[in-house]
Amino acid sequence: MKLDLRGVSVALDGHAIVHEADLLVDDGEFVALVGPNGCGKSTLLRTIYRALKPSAGLIAVDGDDVHRLPARQAARRTAVVAQEIPADLDFTVAEIVAMGRTPYRPDAAADAERYARALDRVGLAGAADRIFATLSGGEKQRVLLARALVQETRLLLLDEPTSHLDIRHQLEILHLVRELGSEVGIATLAVLHDLNQAAAFCDRLYVMSAGRIVAGGPPGQVLTPELISQVYGVRAVQRPQLVFERLKEEA
Numbered sequence: 620m621k622l623d624l625r626g627v628s629v630a631l632d633g634h635a636i637v638h639e640a641d642l643l644v645d646d647g648e649f650v651a652l653v654g655p656n657g658c659g660k661s662t663l664l665r666t667i668y669r670a671l672k673p674s675a676g677l678i679a680v681d682g683d684d685v686h687r688l689p690a691r692q693a694a695r696r697t698a699v700v701a702q703e704i705p706a707d708l709d710f711t712v713a714e715i716v717a718m719g720r721t722p723y724r725p726d727a728a729a730d731a732e733r734y735a736r737a738l739d740r741v742g743l744a745g746a747a748d749r750i751f752a753t754l755s756g757g758e759k760q761r762v763l764l765a766r767a768l769v770q771e772t773r774l775l776l777l778d779e780p781t782s783h784l785d786i787r788h789q790l791e792i793l794h795l796v797r798e799l800g801s802e803v804g805i806a807t808l809a810v811l812h813d814l815n816q817a818a819a820f821c822d823r824l825y826v827m828s829a830g831r832i833v834a835g836g837p838p839g840q841v842l843t844p845e846l847i848s849q850v851y852g853v854r855a856v857q858r859p860q861l862v863f864e865r866l867k868e869e870a
């Protein structure tokens with residue numbers, strides 16, 4: 620699965636928000652999109668998952684223009700965990716996760732197994748019967764990731780997937796995304812704010828600033844103090860710091 624953006628521009632209410640973005644995500648790659656608040660990251664992601672239409676340019680998934688694919692086909696290729704967590708959903712966790720199978724024919728036994736496996740992977744085995752609205756923000760975020768997993772797409776789009784998570788669950792999710800890439804070749808494009816985490820987990824990253832992609836490549840090459848100072852207006856200093864890792868390798 621390859622995501623290929625060429626010259627993508629997006630306007631909202633007549634305001635140009637994203638300017639001529641070029642971006643690639645290859646099979647199995649974990650690619651981050653970083654940049655300051657308001658620079659256009661979510662707008663670009665929303666355009667890839669068809670919530671917005673580009674004003675110019677092409678977004679291809681496996682060679683096909685996503686904005687011309689029938690909805691069901693598009694949903695079989697790309698799953699998304701958006702930034703907004705739906706509120707007031709009177710559904711159980713199992714019902715929310717099952718929504719990920721909408722693009723497919725139902726198969727009760729296989730689907731039940733898929734839901735259990737996905738909830739287990741996000742650390743929520745046993746939560747299937749909980750009411751979604753009663754979960755914590757971090758639990759909801761993990762349920763929404765489980766819903767994206769059962770969609771069984773080759774491309775995952777994640778908008779700040781760790782924003783509600785404590786440090787242990789952040790690491791679990793980032794490791795999970797890496798595993799999905801290396802074990803089953805799932806490609807991920809994720810908006811991340813933590814530059815150290817992006818550097819530690821991603822194969823490559825793109826930096827956006829004021830609606831433009833201003834740099835792209837392996838984190839070590841891209842995240843220089845000069846670039847960080849230009850884009851974020853802060854000085855980057857390397858210091859001894861606490862580095863968080865999982866206690867043990869979990870299956």
Ligand SMILES: Nc1ncnc2c1ncn2[C@@H]1O[C@H](COP(=O)(O)OP(=O)(O)OP(=O)(O)O)[C@@H](O)[C@H]1O
Pocket residue numbers: 631632634636654655656657658659660661662663
């Ligand atoms: N309908 C609109 N009309 C005009 N400008 C808009 C509209 N909707 C959003 N914007 C602006 O577009 C810009 C990009 O927003 P976007 O949510 O894509 O940024 P972001 O990089 O994801 O930010 P954050 O890191 O804060 O989530 C922001 O300045 C926002 O105020």
